[in-house]
Amino acid sequence: MTNGLPIRLVDLTVNFDDRFQLNSINWQIEPQQHWVITGANGAGKSALAAVLAGVLDKSAECVSGSIDGLPARVGLVSFEAQAELIEAERKKDDADIMDVISEGTPVSEILYEDCQDRALAEQLVIKFGLEPLLDRAFRKLSTGESRKVMLVRALASKPDLLVLDEPFDGLDANTLVMLQEYLQTLINTVPMVMVLNRFDEFPRFITDIAYVENGELQHCISRDDAKAYSELYQLLHLKTTDLSIPEADPETVIPCLDPEQPLVRLNGITIKYDETEIISDLNWTINPNQHWQLSGPNGSGKTGLLSLITGDHPQCYVNDIFVFGFQRGSGESIWQIKQFIGYVSTALQWEYRVGTNIRNVIISGFYDSIGLYSKCTDKQRAIADEWLALLGMLDRADQPFNKLSYGDQRLLLIARAMVKHPPLLILDEPCLGLDDMNRQLVLALIEKICAGSMTSVLYVNHHPEDKIKGIENYLALGT
Numbered sequence: 001m002t003n004g005l006p007i008r009l010v011d012l013t014v015n016f017d018d019r020f021q022l023n024s025i026n027w028q029i030e031p032q033q034h035w036v037i038t039g040a041n042g043a044g045k046s047a048l049a050a051v052l053a054g055v056l057d058k059s060a061e062c063v064s065g066s067i068d069g070l071p072a073r074v075g076l077v078s079f080e081a082q083a084e085l086i087e088a089e090r091k092k093d094d095a096d097i098m099d100v101i102s103e104g105t106p107v108s109e110i111l112y113e114d115c116q117d118r119a120l121a122e123q124l125v126i127k128f129g130l131e132p133l134l135d136r137a138f139r140k141l142s143t144g145e146s147r148k149v150m151l152v153r154a155l156a157s158k159p160d161l162l163v164l165d166e167p168f169d170g171l172d173a174n175t176l177v178m179l180q181e182y183l184q185t186l187i188n189t190v191p192m193v194m195v196l197n198r199f200d201e202f203p204r205f206i207t208d209i210a211y212v213e214n215g216e217l218q219h220c221i222s223r224d225d226a227k228a229y230s231e232l233y234q235l236l237h238l239k240t241t242d243l244s245i246p247e248a249d250p251e252t253v254i255p256c257l258d259p260e261q262p263l264v265r266l267n268g269i270t271i272k273y274d275e276t277e278i279i280s281d282l283n284w285t286i287n288p289n290q291h292w293q294l295s296g297p298n299g300s301g302k303t304g305l306l307s308l309i310t311g312d313h314p315q316c317y318v319n320d321i322f323v324f325g326f327q328r329g330s331g332e333s334i335w336q337i338k339q340f341i342g343y344v345s346t347a348l349q350w351e352y353r354v355g356t357n358i359r360n361v362i363i364s365g366f367y368d369s370i371g372l373y374s375k376c377t378d379k380q381r382a383i384a385d386e387w388l389a390l391l392g393m394l395d396r397a398d399q400p401f402n403k404l405s406y407g408d409q410r411l412l413l414i415a416r417a418m419v420k421h422p423p424l425l426i427l428d429e430p431c432l433g434l435d436d437m438n439r440q441l442v443l444a445l446i447e448k449i450c451a452g453s454m455t456s457v458l459y460v461n462h463h464p465e466d467k468i469k470g471i472e473n474y475l476a477l478g479t
Contacts, residue, residue: 006030007052007161012065014051022047023215024065034192034205038232039212040239045195046078046165048212052193053163055081073116075159077150077167078195085110086146089139104137107149114157121156127178128152144170151179162186165195197240199233211235219437231407231437237392238444245452246386248421249379252366254339257325262287263340263424263456264309267320271304271313278304284475288423291450291457291471300478302460306426311337324423338368342417342455345428349409358404358412359384359397365416387415391445407438414445421455428460443468 012025022044029035037045050060051067053076089104107130115121125131128148133141138149147170154162168176180203183192187205196202202209202223211219211232221228257263264286271279278301286292296302307313308321311334321328324340342365352361354371362384364372376384388394391411401409410430417425427446431439450457450470459471 007067007069007071009051009067010065012051012067013063014047015061015063016047017060020044020047021063021215022051025051025217027210027217027220029191029193031191032188033207034187034203035194035208035210036202036206037193037195037210037212038197038199038236040236041197043212044215045212046080047215048210048217049076049078049163049165049193049195050080052161053078071160073157073159073161075154075157075162076165077147077154077163078165079169080165082146082150085150086139089137104139106135107138107141108134110138110149111153111156114153116158117156120158121152124152124155127182128175144172144175147171148175155182159190162190162192163194164192166197167194168196168201197236199236213239213440218440227405228437231441234392235437235441235444238390238441238448241390241392243386243390245418245449246383246390248419249366249377249383251377251379252420254420254422257288257340257423259288261325262322263290263324265322266305266308267322269305269308269319269321271301271308271315279477286424286456286458289454289456290473292459292473292475293467293471294458294460294475294477295463295466296477297462302477303428305477306428306458306460309424309426310341310343340423342420342422342425343428344410344413344417344426344430346432349406349413352409352413353402355400355402357398358393358401358408359388361401361412362387362415362419365419383419387419390448391415405438407434407441410434410438410442411445414442414449418449418453418455421453423456424458425449425455426458426460429462430459431461446470 007029009025009027012022014022025048037048039045052070053074054070055076111121111125112118125134128151130148130152133145138146141149151167167179171179183203184205186192194206207223209221209223209229209232210217219232221232223229262285264284266282266284268281268283269279270277270281278299294302294305304313308316308319309323311328317329319328323337326332326337352370356371359381360372363376363380364370366376366380367374385394385397388397393408401412404412414427414430430442430446434442446457446459447469449455450468457471459468
């Protein structure tokens with residue numbers, strides 16, 4: 001890095017033509033560090049790479065903050081830069097007033113126009129198998145061939161910083177291995193920042209990882225931090241995996257409900273203790289396939305409202321409550337109500353202190369038990385393994401539940417509550433006690449459930465602004 005100085009982004013906010021914004025980015029890249037920027041599609045990875053490369057187009061505007069220490073020469077490889085070169089070639093045709101079709105700029109000219117080391121460029125041309133293409137027009141290359149040209153061009157520019165946005169995409173297997181090996185030879189001479197989606201493509205020399213979501217740099221971790229690395233892998237897996245919510249076990253049947261009836265209907269309900277009314281004259285309906293967020297400060301009545309739904313509140317029978325086809329007080333049992341509900345809370349996690357393995361924790365959801373005391377079926381075991389695969393925990397299926405991190409335990413209890421696909425999943429402060437990374441893991445799983453199941457989700461928390469994608473109905477108590 002130039003003069004050995006770090007690159008510093010301080011409270012940097014950049015608008016991209018009102019389409020996207022990088023928000024308050026704080027990041028420092030030290031000499032000898034090699035970074036990967038990762039995150040889900042549309043998170044802002046490429047935008048952040050463009051800022052580092054100093055190639056923001058006219059549609060981008062720095063709103064606030066600063067960036068210092070960018071070196072004079074930055075080698076950039078990206079689909080955007082590739083597309084710009086091809087577009088520039090097309091414009092040459094449009095500008096031709098002699099109606100003569102241009103052959104286009106040959107690959108050799110593209111390669112050597114910014115070359116700082118001709119001998120290196122010629123070596124790289126051989127390495128990448130570009131010799132037969134030198135006289136061909138750049139615009140006539142395949143995607144993989146033009147990607148190789150971009151790589152050689154950047155490497156031969158003798159950059160002080162390499163910014164490589166998905167450099168391995170479009171390369172055949174042999175070229176990919178060769179490129180990784182070549183980049184390994186540069187680690188003591190030039191810092192690198194890569195944009196990569198797949199953890200299995202991270203080169204061995206990567207030292208640090210930046211996780212971007214919704215235009216914000218949410219996590220910066222050292223690759224040597226095994227715990228943080230594992231959690232980040234799990235988060236990216238949940239955000240990007242094609243795995244969907246596992247199907248229910250057809251042998252574990254919850255009675256069918258009338259789709260024309262609401263799951264829950266509360267009419268003018270009141271909760272009071274002595275002479276103090278906590279909730280007064282509240283009407284609330286939860287329909288099938290409808291997701292709700294219930295929020296409010298301590299003492300606003302969230303827990304009491306939930307216990308009216310679950311049947312655990314002593315004032316159930318003095319209120320007008322219809323749940324899962326039953327008018328409360330008509331002779332129904334509490335277990336007839338609870339069979340339609342999956343429930344997760346911090347209190348449940350405190351109670352779930354058995355030493356069983358994590359696969360059995362999920363299977364116990366079929367039996368609504370704390371621990372597993374019945375022999376499970378092959379189908380139940382298979383469904384549990386599908387849930388573990390979704391959570392990125394299949395390789396840990398035989399680990400004891402009580403030895404897991406607090407966040408992993410919470411994820412498993414949500415899977416346990418969902419395994420029967422109950423009509424209503426109640427998540428009572430599911431992020432309570434979790435650090436930021438584990439909180440994001442839990443929220444990512446809730447988003448997955450909202451998007452991929454027929455279960456209605458009731459997400460309970462303190463803060464109405466803490467919204468989850470897929471939840472569009474809100475009830476705020478104490479306002």
